[in-house]
Amino acid sequence: DAGVIQSPRHEVTEMGQEVTLRCKPISGHDYLFWYRQTMMRGLELLIYFNNNVPIDDSGMPEDRFSAKMPNASFSTLKIQPSEPRDSAVYFCASSRDRRPSNTEAFFGQGTRLTVV
Amino acid sequence: KQEVTQIPAALSVPEGENLVLNCSFTDSAIYNLQWFRQDPGKGLTSLLLIQSSQREQTSGRLNASLDKSSGRSTLYIAASQPGDSATYLCAPSYSSASKIIFGSGTRLSIRP
Numbered sequence: 001d002a003g004v005i006q007s008p009r010h011e012v013t014e015m016g017q018e019v020t021l022r023c024k025p026i027s028g029h030d031y032l033f034w035y036r037q038t039m040m041r042g043l044e045l046l047i048y049f050n051n052n053v054p055i056d057d058s059g060m061p062e063d064r065f066s067a068k069m070p071n072a073s074f075s076t077l078k079i080q081p082s083e084p085r086d087s088a089v090y091f092c093a094s095s096r097d098r099r100p101s102n103t104e105a106f107f108g109q110g111t112r113l114t115v116v
Numbered sequence: 117k118q119e120v121t122q123i124p125a126a127l128s129v130p131e132g133e134n135l136v137l138n139c140s141f142t143d144s145a146i147y148n149l150q151w152f153r154q155d156p157g158k159g160l161t162s163l164l165l166i167q168s169s170q171r172e173q174t175s176g177r178l179n180a181s182l183d184k185s186s187g188r189s190t191l192y193i194a195a196s197q198p199g200d201s202a203t204y205l206c207a208p209s210y211s212s213a214s215k216i217i218f219g220s221g222t223r224l225s226i227r228p
Contacts, residue, residue, distance in 0.1 A: 043218040056215060104150055105216055107160040
Protein backbone atom coordinates (compact mmCIF):
# COMPACT_ATOMS: atom_id res chain seq x y z
CA ASP A 1 0.00 0.00 0.00
CA ALA A 2 1.27 3.51 -0.77
CA GLY A 3 0.26 4.78 2.64
CA VAL A 4 -2.01 7.72 3.37
CA ILE A 5 -2.04 10.05 0.40
CA GLN A 6 -2.80 13.74 0.71
CA SER A 7 -3.18 16.35 -1.99
CA PRO A 8 -2.11 18.93 -2.70
CA ARG A 9 1.22 18.99 -0.86
CA HIS A 10 1.28 22.77 -0.90
CA GLU A 11 -1.53 25.29 -1.36
CA VAL A 12 -1.27 29.06 -1.51
CA THR A 13 -4.53 30.93 -1.74
CA GLU A 14 -5.93 34.38 -1.19
CA MET A 15 -8.06 35.26 1.78
CA GLY A 16 -11.71 34.60 1.12
CA GLN A 17 -11.16 31.78 -1.34
CA GLU A 18 -12.42 28.26 -0.84
CA VAL A 19 -9.80 25.61 -0.11
CA THR A 20 -10.29 21.85 -0.41
CA LEU A 21 -7.79 19.39 0.99
CA ARG A 22 -7.98 15.74 -0.01
CA CYS A 23 -7.04 12.48 1.64
CA LYS A 24 -6.94 8.84 0.58
CA PRO A 25 -6.57 6.56 3.62
CA ILE A 26 -4.86 3.19 3.65
CA SER A 27 -7.12 0.53 2.17
CA GLY A 28 -8.96 -1.42 4.84
CA HIS A 29 -8.59 1.19 7.56
CA ASP A 30 -11.73 2.06 9.49
CA TYR A 31 -10.70 5.35 11.08
CA LEU A 32 -9.72 8.59 9.40
CA PHE A 33 -8.43 11.64 11.27
CA TRP A 34 -7.80 15.25 10.23
CA TYR A 35 -5.21 17.22 12.21
CA ARG A 36 -3.86 20.73 11.99
CA GLN A 37 -0.32 21.61 13.06
CA THR A 38 0.96 25.08 13.89
CA MET A 39 3.96 26.31 15.82
CA MET A 40 1.77 27.90 18.45
CA ARG A 41 -0.73 25.11 19.05
CA GLY A 42 1.06 21.95 17.94
CA LEU A 43 -1.04 19.11 16.54
CA GLU A 44 -4.77 19.58 17.00
CA LEU A 45 -7.38 16.97 16.19
CA LEU A 46 -10.05 18.59 14.03
CA ILE A 47 -12.40 15.70 13.25
CA TYR A 48 -12.38 11.95 12.86
CA PHE A 49 -14.51 9.39 11.07
CA ASN A 50 -15.28 5.73 11.74
CA ASN A 51 -16.57 3.75 8.76
CA ASN A 52 -17.19 7.02 6.89
CA VAL A 53 -19.31 8.47 9.71
CA PRO A 54 -18.11 11.59 11.57
CA ILE A 55 -17.66 10.67 15.24
CA ASP A 56 -16.23 13.78 16.84
CA ASP A 57 -15.96 17.19 15.17
CA SER A 58 -15.48 19.16 18.37
CA GLY A 59 -12.04 20.24 17.20
CA MET A 60 -13.28 21.99 14.08
CA PRO A 61 -12.48 25.63 14.83
CA GLU A 62 -15.36 27.36 13.08
CA ASP A 63 -18.28 26.86 10.76
CA ARG A 64 -15.97 27.80 7.93
CA PHE A 65 -14.47 24.32 8.27
CA SER A 66 -16.26 21.23 7.02
CA ALA A 67 -15.21 17.65 6.34
CA LYS A 68 -16.77 14.82 4.41
CA MET A 69 -16.05 11.17 3.79
CA PRO A 70 -18.29 10.02 0.94
CA ASN A 71 -16.68 6.58 0.80
CA ALA A 72 -14.05 4.47 2.49
CA SER A 73 -11.26 5.64 0.21
CA PHE A 74 -11.70 9.41 0.16
CA SER A 75 -12.14 12.35 2.48
CA THR A 76 -12.09 16.12 2.06
CA LEU A 77 -11.52 19.02 4.43
CA LYS A 78 -12.93 22.28 3.14
CA ILE A 79 -12.37 25.81 4.37
CA GLN A 80 -14.76 28.44 3.06
CA PRO A 81 -13.94 31.29 3.21
CA SER A 82 -10.26 30.92 4.09
CA GLU A 83 -8.45 33.38 6.38
CA PRO A 84 -4.72 34.02 7.00
CA ARG A 85 -4.98 32.42 10.46
CA ASP A 86 -5.90 29.14 8.78
CA SER A 87 -2.32 28.88 7.51
CA ALA A 88 -0.93 25.62 8.88
CA VAL A 89 0.03 22.10 7.90
CA TYR A 90 -2.99 19.82 7.70
CA PHE A 91 -2.44 16.12 8.24
CA CYS A 92 -4.67 13.18 7.49
CA ALA A 93 -4.20 9.85 9.26
CA SER A 94 -5.87 6.47 9.23
CA SER A 95 -5.96 3.37 11.42
CA ARG A 96 -7.66 0.01 11.63
CA ASP A 97 -10.23 -0.82 14.29
CA ARG A 98 -9.31 -4.03 16.07
CA ARG A 99 -11.08 -3.69 19.41
CA PRO A 100 -10.37 -3.91 22.27
CA SER A 101 -7.03 -2.43 21.30
CA ASN A 102 -6.60 -0.39 18.16
CA THR A 103 -3.72 -0.54 15.76
CA GLU A 104 -1.26 2.22 15.07
CA ALA A 105 -2.19 5.32 13.12
CA PHE A 106 -0.41 6.18 9.88
CA PHE A 107 -0.03 9.75 8.72
CA GLY A 108 0.11 11.35 5.32
CA GLN A 109 2.81 13.82 4.37
CA GLY A 110 0.53 16.75 5.03
CA THR A 111 -0.73 19.74 3.08
CA ARG A 112 1.00 23.03 3.81
CA LEU A 113 -1.64 25.74 3.47
CA THR A 114 -0.75 29.40 3.19
CA VAL A 115 -3.54 31.96 3.07
CA VAL A 116 -2.37 35.43 2.04
CA LYS B 117 -9.99 17.58 29.51
CA GLN B 118 -7.49 15.13 28.06
CA GLU B 119 -4.04 16.66 28.02
CA VAL B 120 -0.60 15.32 27.16
CA THR B 121 2.61 16.87 28.46
CA GLN B 122 6.09 16.11 27.22
CA ILE B 123 9.26 16.95 29.09
CA PRO B 124 11.74 18.28 28.19
CA ALA B 125 10.56 20.50 25.35
CA ALA B 126 14.04 20.42 23.84
CA LEU B 127 17.15 18.35 24.45
CA SER B 128 20.66 18.50 23.01
CA VAL B 129 23.16 15.75 23.79
CA PRO B 130 26.42 14.46 22.31
CA GLU B 131 26.38 11.42 20.10
CA GLY B 132 26.49 8.07 21.87
CA GLU B 133 24.56 9.02 24.98
CA ASN B 134 21.52 7.12 26.20
CA LEU B 135 18.54 9.36 26.82
CA VAL B 136 14.98 9.33 28.11
CA LEU B 137 12.01 11.34 26.88
CA ASN B 138 9.04 11.71 29.20
CA CYS B 139 5.32 11.88 28.53
CA SER B 140 2.44 12.28 30.97
CA PHE B 141 -1.29 12.22 30.26
CA THR B 142 -4.19 13.32 32.43
CA ASP B 143 -6.76 10.68 31.45
CA SER B 144 -5.53 7.12 32.05
CA ALA B 145 -8.40 5.43 30.15
CA ILE B 146 -6.25 4.83 27.09
CA TYR B 147 -6.50 2.12 24.45
CA ASN B 148 -2.88 2.43 23.42
CA LEU B 149 -0.07 4.92 23.15
CA GLN B 150 2.14 5.68 20.20
CA TRP B 151 5.45 7.42 19.92
CA PHE B 152 6.03 9.29 16.67
CA ARG B 153 8.99 10.96 15.08
CA GLN B 154 8.69 14.10 12.96
CA ASP B 155 11.53 15.52 10.91
CA PRO B 156 11.43 19.23 10.01
CA GLY B 157 8.89 19.92 7.27
CA LYS B 158 7.86 16.28 7.11
CA GLY B 159 4.99 14.06 8.22
CA LEU B 160 4.83 11.82 11.26
CA THR B 161 6.43 8.39 11.38
CA SER B 162 5.17 5.86 13.92
CA LEU B 163 8.01 4.45 16.02
CA LEU B 164 6.33 2.27 18.64
CA LEU B 165 2.82 1.31 19.68
CA ILE B 166 2.11 0.10 23.22
CA GLN B 167 -1.27 -1.46 23.96
CA SER B 168 -2.88 -0.51 27.27
CA SER B 169 -2.28 -4.07 28.55
CA GLN B 170 1.45 -3.89 27.87
CA ARG B 171 4.18 -2.32 29.96
CA GLU B 172 6.83 -1.86 27.31
CA GLN B 173 7.67 -2.25 23.65
CA THR B 174 11.05 -2.39 21.94
CA SER B 175 12.24 -1.66 18.43
CA GLY B 176 15.98 -1.65 17.80
CA ARG B 177 17.59 1.05 19.94
CA LEU B 178 14.20 2.33 21.09
CA ASN B 179 12.29 1.17 24.14
CA ALA B 180 8.99 2.63 25.24
CA SER B 181 7.42 1.95 28.62
CA LEU B 182 3.89 2.58 29.81
CA ASP B 183 2.56 3.05 33.33
CA LYS B 184 -1.12 3.49 32.70
CA SER B 185 -2.11 3.92 36.36
CA SER B 186 0.19 6.87 36.85
CA GLY B 187 -0.43 8.30 33.38
CA ARG B 188 3.18 8.15 32.23
CA SER B 189 5.20 6.85 29.33
CA THR B 190 8.89 7.09 28.56
CA LEU B 191 10.86 6.65 25.36
CA TYR B 192 14.40 5.41 25.88
CA ILE B 193 16.91 5.86 23.06
CA ALA B 194 20.14 3.91 23.39
CA ALA B 195 23.45 4.95 21.86
CA SER B 196 22.04 8.08 20.23
CA GLN B 197 23.14 9.05 16.72
CA PRO B 198 22.95 12.34 14.77
CA GLY B 199 20.26 10.73 12.60
CA ASP B 200 18.02 10.53 15.68
CA SER B 201 17.69 14.32 15.64
CA ALA B 202 13.98 15.09 15.22
CA THR B 203 10.90 15.98 17.22
CA TYR B 204 9.42 13.08 19.17
CA LEU B 205 5.70 13.08 19.87
CA CYS B 206 3.74 11.07 22.40
CA ALA B 207 0.14 10.23 21.43
CA PRO B 208 -2.29 8.28 23.63
CA SER B 209 -5.43 6.91 22.01
CA TYR B 210 -8.58 7.08 24.11
CA SER B 211 -11.11 4.37 24.67
CA SER B 212 -14.07 6.69 24.18
CA ALA B 213 -13.62 6.26 20.44
CA SER B 214 -10.03 5.92 19.30
CA LYS B 215 -9.37 9.61 19.72
CA ILE B 216 -5.62 10.26 19.44
CA ILE B 217 -4.27 13.24 21.36
CA PHE B 218 -0.75 14.60 20.85
CA GLY B 219 1.74 16.14 23.21
CA SER B 220 3.69 19.20 22.13
CA GLY B 221 6.78 17.09 21.50
CA THR B 222 10.43 16.99 22.50
CA ARG B 223 12.82 18.49 19.99
CA LEU B 224 15.94 16.33 20.11
CA SER B 225 19.32 17.31 18.73
CA ILE B 226 22.23 14.87 18.74
CA ARG B 227 25.62 16.57 18.35
CA PRO B 228 28.27 14.66 16.36
